[in-house]
Amino acid sequence: MDKNEYKKIIKYKSPKENKLKNIIISFFVGGLCGVIGQLLTDVFNKCLHFSINDSYMLTMVSFVLIGSILTGLGFFDKVVSFSKCGLIVPTTGFAHAMTSAAMDTRNEGLVKGIGSGIFKLTGSIILYGIVAAFFISLIKVIVG
Amino acid sequence: MIYVNAFIFCGLVCLIGQIILEETKLTPGHLNTILVVIGCIFSGCGLYDKFILCAGAGATVPITNFGNLLVNGALQGYYSEGFIGLLKGLLVNASAGLSATIIISFIVALIFKSKN
Numbered sequence: 001m002d003k004n005e006y007k008k009i010i011k012y013k014s015p016k017e018n019k020l021k022n023i024i025i026s027f028f029v030g031g032l033c034g035v036i037g038q039l040l041t042d043v044f045n046k047c048l049h050f051s052i053n054d055s056y057m058l059t060m061v062s063f064v065l066i067g068s069i070l071t072g073l074g075f076f077d078k079v080v081s082f083s084k085c086g087l088i089v090p091t092t093g094f095a096h097a098m099t100s101a102a103m104d105t106r107n108e109g110l111v112k113g114i115g116s117g118i119f120k121l122t123g124s125i126i127l128y129g130i131v132a133a134f135f136i137s138l139i140k141v142i143v144g
Numbered sequence: 145m146i147y148v149n150a151f152i153f154c155g156l157v158c159l160i161g162q163i164i165l166e167e168t169k170l171t172p173g174h175l176n177t178i179l180v181v182i183g184c185i186f187s188g189c190g191l192y193d194k195f196i197l198c199a200g201a202g203a204t205v206p207i208t209n210f211g212n213l214l215v216n217g218a219l220q221g222y223y224s225e226g227f228i229g230l231l232k233g234l235l236v237n238a239s240a241g242l243s244a245t246i247i248i249s250f251i252v253a254l255i256f257k258s259k260n
Contacts, residue, residue, distance in 0.1 A: 030156075031152065035151050041204075060209070061241065074256075088172045089175070089207060090154070090158070091245075098249040121173055125210070128177050129210055132184040137188065137218035
């Protein structure tokens with residue numbers, strides 16, 4: 001049997017529906033996050049009378065709180081292994097990355113451990129977010 | 145109706161993220177960085193505010209909103225104070241989310257111990 005034939009058989013035999021299943025699960029879990037976020041926003045806006053921008057901000061903070069506490073209790077990795085991107089892309093994933101980095105480096109002390117390690121995973125998000133935002137708004141200001 | 149839009153929009157962002165993770169060798173850290181930059185670009189084009197109008201929290205829950213908040217803050221700063229406002233305003237809108245994440249993460253890391 002030559003190599004190409006072997007590759008064909010491997011391609012045919014390896015599970016394909018797994019990828020599709022992951023994609024569908026992340027779509028539904030992500031959508032559910034959006035609906036819960038909208039529900040929380042409506043509660044903050046209509047029941048507690050915050051302005052709409054503050055409601056969006058408080059929803060974000062609630063998601064951060066949920067993500068951090070789940071990470072602290074050790075549940076987050078188990079949930080993510082099922083829900084995949086559905087919980088990584090919402091703000092919970094950002095909170096998880098920061099909290100887990102802080103927890104991993106905590107044994108090395110407050111300054112050298114948590115202090116320098118807390119941005120280990122989220123540092124790239126903050127760095128490229130700020131740099132990209134600065135240049136995009138500069139371009140928009142100059143062009144527009 | 146806004147609930148349906150929120151479901152579809154937030155789901156689609158997660159679906160795109162999952163496809164990127166499945167088809168390439170990028171890690172979730174790469175993915176979130178890419179999504180924030182994409183959010184910045186959409187916000188710079190003026191599209192992100194329309195997404196928020198249509199999908200509500202469906203557009204503010206994904207991490208792309210972090211890029212949108214940064215660009216919005218910088219532009220608002222520019223319109224009120226000129227070029228120096230670009231730097232002064234960059235973090236204003238995103239401050240709440242970022243500060244909350246840092247403070248909550250720190251407290252959680254102090255309270256809970258990593259199991260590994």
